[in-house]
Amino acid sequence: MRTTRTASTLFTVMVYAVMVFTLAVCLIPLLYMVALSISSPKAIINNEVFLIPKGITFEAYAQIFTYPNFFRAYGNTFFYTFAGTAISLALMIVFAYPLSKPRLKGSRGVMKLVIFSMFFSGGLIPNYLLVSSLGLTNTRLAMLLPFAINQFNLILLINFFKSIPGDLEEAAIIDGLDWIGILLRIILPLSGAALATVGLYTAVFFWNDWFHGLIYLKSSQFPVMLFLRNIVMGTSMVGDAAGAGDKSTIAISIKSAVIVTSTLPIIVLYPFLQRYFVKGVLIGAVKG
Amino acid sequence: MGERMRGIDQKTKAQLYVIRYWQLYVMMALPLLYFLLFKYVPMFGNVLAFRRYRPGMGPFGTEWVGLTYFKRFWSDPAFWRAFRNTLVLSLINLVVNFPIPIIFAILLNEVRIIPFKRMVQTVSYMPRFISTVVVIAILGELLSPSTGIFNILRQQLLDKAPIYFINEEKYFRLIYILIDTWQFTGWTAIIYLAAITAIPPDLYEAATIDGASRFQQIFYVTIPSIMPTIMVMLILNIGRLLSLGFEKVLLLYTPDNSMVSDIIDTLVYRTGLANQNYSYATAIGLFSGIIGIILVSSSNALSRRLTGEGVY
Numbered sequence: 206m207r208t209t210r211t212a213s214t215l216f217t218v219m220v221y222a223v224m225v226f227t228l229a230v231c232l233i234p235l236l237y238m239v240a241l242s243i244s245s246p247k248a249i250i251n252n253e254v255f256l257i258p259k260g261i262t263f264e265a266y267a268q269i270f271t272y273p274n275f276f277r278a279y280g281n282t283f284f285y286t287f288a289g290t291a292i293s294l295a296l297m298i299v300f301a302y303p304l305s306k307p308r309l310k311g312s313r314g315v316m317k318l319v320i321f322s323m324f325f326s327g328g329l330i331p332n333y334l335l336v337s338s339l340g341l342t343n344t345r346l347a348m349l350l351p352f353a354i355n356q357f358n359l360i361l362l363i364n365f366f367k368s369i370p371g372d373l374e375e376a377a378i379i380d381g382l383d384w385i386g387i388l389l390r391i392i393l394p395l396s397g398a399a400l401a402t403v404g405l406y407t408a409v410f411f412w413n414d415w416f417h418g419l420i421y422l423k424s425s426q427f428p429v430m431l432f433l434r435n436i437v438m439g440t441s442m443v444g445d446a447a448g449a450g451d452k453s454t455i456a457i458s459i460k461s462a463v464i465v466t467s468t469l470p471i472i473v474l475y476p477f478l479q480r481y482f483v484k485g486v487l488i489g490a491v492k493g
Numbered sequence: 494m495g496e497r498m499r500g501i502d503q504k505t506k507a508q509l510y511v512i513r514y515w516q517l518y519v520m521m522a523l524p525l526l527y528f529l530l531f532k533y534v535p536m537f538g539n540v541l542a543f544r545r546y547r548p549g550m551g552p553f554g555t556e557w558v559g560l561t562y563f564k565r566f567w568s569d570p571a572f573w574r575a576f577r578n579t580l581v582l583s584l585i586n587l588v589v590n591f592p593i594p595i596i597f598a599i600l601l602n603e604v605r606i607i608p609f610k611r612m613v614q615t616v617s618y619m620p621r622f623i624s625t626v627v628v629i630a631i632l633g634e635l636l637s638p639s640t641g642i643f644n645i646l647r648q649q650l651l652d653k654a655p656i657y658f659i660n661e662e663k664y665f666r667l668i669y670i671l672i673d674t675w676q677f678t679g680w681t682a683i684i685y686l687a688a689i690t691a692i693p694p695d696l697y698e699a700a701t702i703d704g705a706s707r708f709q710q711i712f713y714v715t716i717p718s719i720m721p722t723i724m725v726m727l728i729l730n731i732g733r734l735l736s737l738g739f740e741k742v743l744l745l746y747t748p749d750n751s752m753v754s755d756i757i758d759t760l761v762y763r764t765g766l767a768n769q770n771y772s773y774a775t776a777i778g779l780f781s782g783i784i785g786i787i788l789v790s791s792s793n794a795l796s797r798r799l800t801g802e803g804v805y
Contacts, residue, residue, distance in 0.1 A: 227617055231679070416740055
C-alpha cells in the first residue's frame, strides 16, 4: 500500500514538473526577446542579459519607429490584416450560407469541389503564374485575393450555419423575409462565436504571412514579417541608420524590438481570444 | 391529358423553385467564381508540367512536350536528394511529434488544480499563433554563436568553442523537429484533451474500486478510450506526410545545410521562382501532389477498414 502511495506521489510530482517545464519553454523565448529589446547594448555584448533586462532603456523602440521602412511595413501589415479579413469574411459568409442547405440543388456538387481542392491544389508555380497573368504582381491585392477563401474555415462556417435550427428560417419566410434578410437579420446575429473564430484564424494568417509578399510584392509593399525575415536573413539592414550591420549588438536589441513589436498585437489580444481559437479547432475536428 | 398536366406541373414547380431560391444562387455566384478562378484554374495550370513555357505566352505554356520534364527530374540527383530529405524529415517528425501531444494531454489531464491546468493549456497553444519568421528569429538569437545563451553556457561551463547551430548540416533536422514540437504540441493536444474529457467518469470510478492506481487508470482506461481519436489523427498525419512546414524549411535553409534541408517544396521554389524553370518545377510539384493524394486516399481507405469510418 505504501509503495503505491509513494509511486502516486512521485507521479504527481512528475506531472507538475512536466507542466512547469512546458510553461517555461513556451514563455522563456518571448521573455528573452523582451529582455534583450530593453537592455543596454553594453550589457548585451558582455553577455549579461538573459531573462532579466540590464541597464533598461527603450532606445531600441524609439529607434525602430524612426525607420521609415519599418514604419511602412508595420502599417502595411495592419492594412493586409484588416482588408484581408474583411474580404475573406464577406466572401465566406455568402458562400457558406447557401452551402449550408444540402437541399439546395447544386450545393452538394459545389461542396465536392471545395473538398477536393483541399487535397489537390495547383501548387506553387501555377498559382504564381495565375496571379501574375491577372496583373496582380506588385499590387497589394496579391496579398489579399488569392487567400480570401480558406476551405477549412469555410467548412467550419458551414457546419455552424447548419447547426442553427431551421424553424427560425421558416418563421422568417412566413413573415415575408427573403434569404438576404434572413442571413442578415437572423443567421449572422446568431453566429457571433463562429464569425469570431473564423475571423481570428484569418486575421492571424494575414498578420503572419510573409512568403507571398516575398514572391509577389515590391519592397515598399512588404509586410512587417517579411521585413523581419530580411533582417534575420541579413539581406537587408535593420534601418537606414544601422550601418553597422545586423551582427553588431546594437542590431540585437533593435532586432528584438522588431520581434516584440510585430508579435505584440497577437500576444495582447491572445488571452481574450483564446477561447474562440479552441472552439474553432473542436468544431473543425468534427468531420465536415 | 394527364401527361400534359404533369408537364405543366413540373414547369411551374421549376419556376417556383427559381422564384424561391434565386437569391441563394446569386449569393453563391461571386464566391463560386472566385473559387473556380483561384483554386481550379491553378489546378488545371498543372498542365504546364507537360507543356513548354514561354514568357508572355500565357500561364498554360505553348506546345506539348509530353513527359520530357518528368524524365528530366527522374534522372536529376537534386530531385532524389530532395525526395529523400522530405521523407526522412517527415518520418522523424511523425515518430517524435505524433506521440508528444498525446502524452502531454494525458499528463495535463492528471493536473488536479484547475486554474493551473487552464493556465498551462492557454500558454501551451500560444506558440501556434506566433509567426514562423518570429520563431526562427528568436531561435537565431538563442543559438547565435556570439551572444546566444546556448553557446555562452557551452563556453562557460564546458569551455567549448561556440557552434553555429543554424548553419550546420547535422543540427538541421533536430532544430526543425524541436521547432515543430514547440509550435504545435499544445495545439494538437486540444483534440486529445477533448477526447479525454468525453470519457465517462464511471469508468474511472469502477477502476478505482477495483484498486487501480492512477498509473493503471491511464493505461487501462484513458489510453484505450482515446484510441479511436489517436488512430484518426495518425491516419491524417500519414496522409499529410509529404507536406512539411515549407516556410520553416525555407527560413532555416542555408547553402551549408542544403544537403539535408532541401526538400521538394524548396526545390520547386528554387527551380521555379528563383531560376524561372516554370515547367520543370511544375512537373516536380505535380508529382509530389499526386503522391500526396494517393497517400490521403489510401490512408482514408485504411481508416474505413480499421475503424469503419473514414476521415473524409
